[in-house]
Amino acid sequence: MSATEGVRARARREITAAIKDEARRRLADEGAAKLSLRAVARELGMASSAVYRYFPSRDDLLTALIVDAYDSLGAAAEGVEAEAAAAPGATPLGRWVAVCEAVRGWALAHPHEYALIYGTPVPGYRAPETTVPAASRVGLLLIGVARDAHRGPAGLSRTPLPEGLRPEAVRMTADLAPDLPPETVVALVAAWSELFGLIGFELFGQFHRVVEDRAPFFRHAVARLAHEVGIAFPGATPEA
Amino acid sequence: MSATEGVRARARREITAAIKDEARRRLADEGAAKLSLRAVARELGMASSAVYRYFPSRDDLLTALIVDAYDSLGAAAEGVEAEAAAAPGATPLGRWVAVCEAVRGWALAHPHEYALIYGTPVPGYRAPETTVPAASRVGLLLIGVARDAHRGPAGLSRTPLPEGLRPEAVRMTADLAPDLPPETVVALVAAWSELFGLIGFELFGQFHRVVEDRAPFFRHAVARLAHEVGIAFPGATPEA
DNA sequence: GGGGAAATGAGAGCGGTGCTCTCGCTTGAG
């Protein structure tokens, strides 16, 4: 035991992690809706009531899993993006596609955790504000790629905004990326949500018997999203 | 009682409908995951075991609600599309936007039913094949709009496909719309899933503090999706 | 019309759930 952490504190940290690990394992088996605190406790060889010392309610356990999932996804995407950006001959389009494919890859590897954060919100559950930073990481990454493209030699193409959208576009720009054109910010937010539409449809079975060879389809679709954001021009294709 | 329907058949039909209605009501209160057959029965003043005469299991009740929701959404979208198509000066772009806005309107009006069909799949639940026709209605509608645009004077613009996607694109085209170019079919399927990404993000709170004035944002985004499908050319805007 | 099969409803019951409370034991800070 260290001087700064007694047996009790250490046990608390380890048991908390063990509960979350076991919960994640059970999540993969049965989904969030049927996640049972008792089953987690049983598997860990402890009384169900003891789990409540660590998570005041089942929903609090879910919240913890949600924050962890956002962070896991964010870290995965950031790692891949950093790698893509460091590679020789890196282009904004290549980085954009890399981020999108990282998100898809994480989602396919952790479908139930993905469902937890991008699927139907849990019944009475309201995400606390603490989840916001973790939840924003992928979006910030996409903004960063667009920003670098904007600063780069190729610049960004823009589609004009209808009049009715301009005030909201200006407001969004001030909030999200004041250094980017409003046309780009609007396209960025749309592409961001459309990306998760593609992934959600694949993951939740909507592509069943519609799209079979999904990797190239996804790659093509997100490259077009990048084009919509103004990151690449028609005819340009990523190679990585 | 009519000659073709006895007391029993009529009662069965009415009670089945009453159970589904009450279930829908409770769905709005607590979400699909916590939908309780017992609570439905209690509210209807019948023994919980009696409900099993009408739905063999809770999941079967959910299936019925899912099919109903798909049909309700499909009917709403089809109605709006027919109206838009019949209006003087109707354009494919106008009809496309009308369909998308109808889907969004239905989703905002029936958020829990939307979550049921486009959100996280219910735990152990696997959608039976019987849901496929109802689930396809919106997609078919979008295909129809693209088909009419293809036949119309303006035609469809096309973005070339990467080589790796061509076999799958050809397969998809044969399955979905043999009379359309593969480039269009791929763009159509992508736009279809991206449409539900936009709606899902709005409905499930991901746009919280990101997009505030959502109607014009959505309208702009789906018009751009139409453009991606090749339905409208840059600069064209719907007016309806 | 009458009789038997099928449909229906009610109730008890099984094993499971989230969550609370109380009880003893252990740990750590004063």
Added chain:
DNA sequence: CTCAAGCGAGAGCACCGCTCTCATTTCCCC
């Protein structure tokens, strides 16, 4: 060393999905 705080276990409450049994009602066929 003491004593409050942290912790685990067990019992218990109200609820859940689902099954089984047992009356009662309806319908179909003879």
